[in-house]
Amino acid sequence: MKSHHLSPSWFNIYIEEGSTENIRHKPDTRALTKQLTGRIRETYWHIYPTQHSLYTNKTPIILNEITENTTNSGFDNEEYDLIIKEGDILGSATSYEGRYYSANPETVSRYQILNRLGNGMFGQVFKAKDLSKEREVAIKILKSKGTYFRQGMLEISILSMLNDIYDKDGTKNTVRMLDHFLYCNHLCIVFELLGTNLYQMLQKNEYHGLNIIKVKKFMTQLLECLDGLYNARIVHCDIKPENLVFDQTTNGIKVIDFGSACFDNYTLYTYVQSRHYRAPEIILGLPYNNAIDMWSAGCIAAELVLGIPLFPGSSEFNQLFKITDMLGLPPKNILEQGSKTLCYFNKLGYDENAHYIMKQPFEYEMENRIRLEPNKKYFRFKTLKELIMRIPLKLGGGMKEEITNLTEIRLSLIHFIEGMLQYDPMKRWTPSQALYHPFLTGQQFTGHWEPPLSASQPRPPEDDILSGITSDEFAKKCFGNDITLHGLNTAEYYDICTSALQMGEVVNITCPNPFQLPPMTPDSFRKAFENIHKRERSGSGSRITRRRSSLLRNQENPYRAQLKQPHTPRSNGISPMKIVQEIHEGDDFFENGLTTVRRRFDSCNARMNRTPLQEFRLQRNERFKPNDVGSVKLEDRYNNNIFKETAIVHEPSNVNIPIVPVPIRRSDTGQDPFEFAPLFIFGEQSHQ
Structure with a gap:
């Protein structure tokens, strides 16, 4: 066997x-x-x-x-x-x-x-x-x-x-x-x-933008991380300044908090990402992959220059409004695929003549029976190009000689951000493509740039495609x-x-x-x-x-x-359970220890205090040899029973703390093998 x-x-x-x-x-x-x-x-x-x-x-x-x-x-x-x-x-x-x-x-x-x-x-x-x-x-x-x-x-x-x-x-x-x-x-x-994060750095800077040297450095390090995640087919799902933390040993940033991460072949949730950095395919209900992290990276690139989020929406509706107000409406094919498109848009016409317009706030409020906060305008300029071209731009100490090329730097930055803020995930740059951009490499920007073919290409979403076994x-x-x-x-x-x-x-x-x-x-x-x-x-x-x-x-x-464990038949009633445990320290150790535990819990736990200590006793099962295997059971002296709420049970549970994992004795029917369970001392019950 x-x-x-x-x-x-x-x-x-x-x-x-x-x-x-x-x-x-x-x-x-x-x-x-x-x-x-x-x-x-x-x-x-x-x-x-x-x-x-x-x-x-x-x-x-x-x-x-x-x-x-x-x-x-x-x-x-x-x-x-x-x-x-x-x-x-x-x-x-x-x-x-x-x-x-x-x-x-x-x-x-x-x-x-x-x-x-x-x-x-x-x-x-x-x-x-x-x-x-x-x-x-x-x-x-x-x-x-x-x-x-x-x-x-x-x-x-x-x-x-x-x-x-x-x-x-x-x-x-x-x-x-x-x-x-x-x-x-x-x-x-x-x-x-690690140390402080990028949000804390912007906060300390009174929400003013960073100089271009730092923006290049931090965006390069972020894209290097996203390139590694792209190769591993991992979607972080929560890229934001709070999760970009300084490492004093490298004088750079590291990406933290993979608690929401998943794989691009099997995405877990439809509601992911922090709102200000949420990709439009998440809001509209489309399948997604690593491209949503690149949308977040584009938002962060703009925020590092501006000092505040590019799309500071107060709700899902307001977030989409701010995106469309600056970038225009998403392409029709994107809207057609979204499972939640009609939550935010009205569809006018049919077939190829159909087009979409975004709902008015009062329409959204009436349909969803909620009250939206009034839209707040944080920028005087409407388009991304106007915004980047007119804000004060800090170059940094190593770029004084490039002051004459300030317009070129602005245009390069706009093109860099726009490449990561494409509505269509198949047109949105990958991390590898963005790392080749002249804004990061320092090469001359002539107004037009295409990623090299050697860079990783966008992948279509492969939602819920499980592995080959x-x-x-x-x-x-x-x-x-x-x-x-x-x-x-x-x-x-x-x-x-x-x-x-x-x-x-x-x-x-x-x-x-x-x-x-x-x-x-x-x-x-x-x-x-x-x-x-x-x-x-x-x-x-x-x-x-x-x-x-x-x-x-x-x-x-x-x-x-x-790992192999047979199914244990479950009885409708609660009967005393004999628990056995190998003991090598001596005959009295286990019993005396459990008595101490029982007394301590009786003095501490309010639920157990409702049951007088004298009503219970610890009893050794005499069927087992003292120096071989011992067992204990908690008995009610009057009813000869065990109360599930206050005693030892055989059902493992996420809400009860095991004192020690112990094996249950071999069953009377002679069935193999041993059954095992933790020994629990119960406190306040909760239901999950």
């Missing part, structure tokens, strides 16, 4: 012959010790975050909003954000999930929280100190909801592709991912710590035969995503079951991955650096977990 195993986190596949025992999450007794002893105080503080610190006897400084109600067993506020205190230490060393669920399960990580850098719809970003390497980093902590978690796993996949293949040396100006791990049901991604072929390639799955918890989904990535595949995150749909992997990445591994095996070519974010891992990872 063959058993197909995975090593948890970043896995390498192997087949073990003759195995008859299906082991999932072999327990690490050191992690058990940590959960039952060292993390008792952290657990208490998460449930009662306003109490005095037992270390300093001072009230901890909470770095995020504390709401009246909590979620995730008291670890999160109402918005599913992890409650963080100044000085908290996050990482695989202190997480409930343990080092298995991190970028490198062979080591442990510790990051001490210093302050909060920002927050958004996805979660929070904190500045922290890496205690193992004595460096400052940025940690992005996503909300503990399934949709954000799965999107975060895609972000990890995309950053790994960029850091290890398409931008390995960092010349494409993409942010470096240093680590990632699970922490109390939250996905945490660790990045290099089926979901069954994907499962077989990455995990072997006969895979059956129950509802996955966060840790299990993390395992599968990171394992698939090491096999050159990207899990389809659009549904909770990673094997329901074919993978999202672009063919270009699959081929690049295979070529690199061929060179590795042959010993030729450069090797991928083995580091925390690497796609290649140590082939001798000693930690393994079994």
Whole structure:
């Protein structure tokens, strides 16, 4: 009999012959010790975050909003954000999930929280100190909801592709991912710590434009990044000044925040991009690809010169109005294809005689039953050419000799911006084409310029074109035969995503079951991955650096977990469940530890306080030998029952924190293999 195993986190596949025992999450007794002893105080503080610190006897400084109600067993506020205190230490060393669920399960990580850098719809970003390497980093902590978690796993996949293949040396100006791990049901991604962003620079400059030297420099670096994304078939979907951040080590900018990114062969959402930088195909409801990032780049090029956004719309309707007011109406063929065109335009006539006019604001208000803000005019000039030709233009110290060519510089800048603001994505320049433009290269501009044929050409959108393998072929390639799955918890989904990535595949995150749909992997990445591994095996070519974010891992990872898991029949009633756990520290350790945990939770958790402690007891299952396998169950002395709200259950859940993953005993019917589940202590319930 063959058993197909995975090593948890970043896995390498192997087949073990003759195995008859299906082991999932072999327990690490050191992690058990940590959960039952060292993390008792952290657990208490998460449930009662306003109490005095037992270390300093001072009230901890909470770095995020504390709401009246909590979620995730008291670890999160109402918005599913992890409650963080100044000085908290996050990482695989202190997480409930343990080092298995991190970028490198062979080591442990510790990051001490210093302050909060920002927050958004996805979660929070904190500045922290890496205690193992004595460096400052940025940690992005996503909300503990399934949709954000799965999107975060895609972000990890995309950053790994960029850091290890398409931008390995960092010349494409993409942010470096240093680590990632699970922490109390939250996905945490660790990045290099960068400086201020372009928006903050414009703000500090009192929203006046930058000089031409800086505009050329920043636009060149942005287009170099977009060229790397074009080659990787990645769409960033949120290019804006806030996501262009200074790197003091290179004195340049890097592109951050790939949390909305997707692949151009499988775009995820119809509503993407920040409004002021949103491409017309997004507003009108057309299929899209990398070209939407080039539209954003054109908007940024103008903003760097003007000091304020080129199209500062106050709503979707107002945004489209400002675009058409400056650039004219989109071509008829573009309007004909848009699924949302008639939301903003009236169609007059039929067939080839049809034409479109934009609706008046009052029409849009009546149809959508909303009230629009009055349109605000920020510029005295209507067209882009008038605007660039008449605004004050700063050349910069290195261009004093070019003052006589100021008109040529203005015309070159206009042509450069217009090439990125074409309505038709097939006519909009690619990053490679824009990098050849005389405005960036310094060549003479004669009034007419065409991109060289050697540059990358625009590609038509390929919306929802999945890779060339089926979901069954994907499962077989990455995990072997006969895979059956129950509802996955966060840790299990993390395992599968990171394992698939090491096999050159990207899990389809659009549904909770990673094997329901074919993978999202672009063919270009699959081929690049295979070529690199061929060179590795042959010993030729450069090797991928083995580091925390690497796609290649140590082939001798000693930690393994079994993916195959049979469906567990579910009973309508709630019956006591016997949980077993391998113990090597002695007979009394596990029982005494759980008693301590139970007492601590009873004193902290308001829901459990409603159930008197004396009504429950911890009982050892005598069927198992003391030095072999032990089990505990939580009993109601009067009803001989377990309350789901306050006790141990066998259903993994995204809203409850596992103390430690443990295997369920072999069933009485003799069916193989073992069933496994985490041990949960429940707090306040929430429904997702």
